[in-house]
Amino acid sequence: MTAGTRLPGTPDPMHIWPGAGGIRIAGDAWGNPDGPLVVLQHGGGQTRHAWGGTGALLGAAGYYAVAFDARGHGDSDWAGDGLYGQDVMVRDLECVIAALGKHRPVLVGASMGGGTSLVAVGEGHVDATALIMVDIAPRIEPEGIDKIQAFMTQKPEGFDSLEEVAQAISNYQPQRVRPKNLDGLVKNVRLGADGKYHWHWDPRMRAAKRDLERRQQRLEACARRLALPTLLVRGGLSDVLSEEGAQEFLALCPHCEYVNVTNAGHMVAGDRNDIFGTSVIAFLGRTVPVGAEPVHPAHPGRAPGIEAGEDINDVP
Template structure:
């Protein structure tokens, strides 16, 4: 039996969005909101949620266009500010006034923007391999694969394809690891083919003129200066640079930084170092 219930909410533009709701202990702790990366979905946090649930309520969302959430009619809504609005609607529905955010990659950017709105109290945050600056090499690599179609006849074929594409990110992975990742990233269609579990149109905003410029996200870290935070970096990351990590640590007095060796973008948060750091973060949240 699944340790979660499926929940749904509606966006401002009338999309039905999905989340997994893992129960907590009912002792008044703020829920943990897990926000996945660009091409990921709620399944990415299954191990984390299963480990923490019972003590913590864990809400793992599918951003619009991913997993069980509806695909947007307007591809230009696949941008962080819209994701923030979607999450704020979820908070309204669930009457969430305080929360701990776990944001992986894009999810970390959404976390920064959520904190800067000030509409709900941020009790703690985990930034998984992401910061206010995205390294050009990582940005180029992501642009090279996001939105590209593909299908495979079996999970084994999908896993091997994933290994060819991401082998440098997880150099120690075995076939069983790639199979597990494939089942988090892909879905089985009604015609028996395995495909990406996201709307390929999420890539369209990347092609807009000036999309490389981005915005200055350093000011968005200001609300996190006074709350416990954790920054996890893959030692091989091409997205979160060491210089950015050092500046984040200086900017956020209550931040702990942890680097996971032999991992690129992104750590799964199931690594022993990440598990221990998450427990320390949550202990600090409770003590705050």
């Protein structure tokens, strides 16, 4: 099941990988497959296309960058059972890594994708070489989450035109210049049988259980267990991750490096891809250099005594 018909001009995925339960996961890749693997996971309501600029930069720097649409998003399948909890997202990530040859990856995750990455590493599901969290941490601001929810649930009946879609995005991201050419919006929506434009994601995600207190407890436990090189990137204008929330994460993971990107909101990579890409490549050059062994040795396996938390949805 999908949101409707893909519009002409929507980029076809370069790859299709099997996810948990046989769901199809759509993705793109940049660079040499022999380079260090960097897996990019987007936030709720986004697609793999959010990483296009970052993926190209990483590929040009010698890394093999892979971005995929989370289940229920973009060109990936919707979940037949309507389940989009954190644990099943981690299992999808494991499936994609296995399909890529089980290389030890760098995990880069924004918002929802960052929560998935943190759980994958902190609970021993994925033996990563480094972790990059983008505008997400255990403590987040409810007001910012409410704003995202309001954006994602507006116009359930669909939009009459791409102009309406552009206005909705502009209202949510006023710091960005509204594009004059609307062709780039085709990958964000699908054309329904009703002739309306609908967002590309499964609306059942918004009805899933969300418990921010339980989420924070689980992610704090994961943060305390981190031993690999870690980078936290915050958007200076973000209303989701506050400076206080960032500092709490740094206290939980004292070896973590920190970059605050001024003039960027929650969608850091999209707002200031130049600064974001430069910061990521500089960090990886020290921790997972191209043509050399990563500084973090392979982990022998899942850490003993770590149990998965309750499978609640992470934030978008």
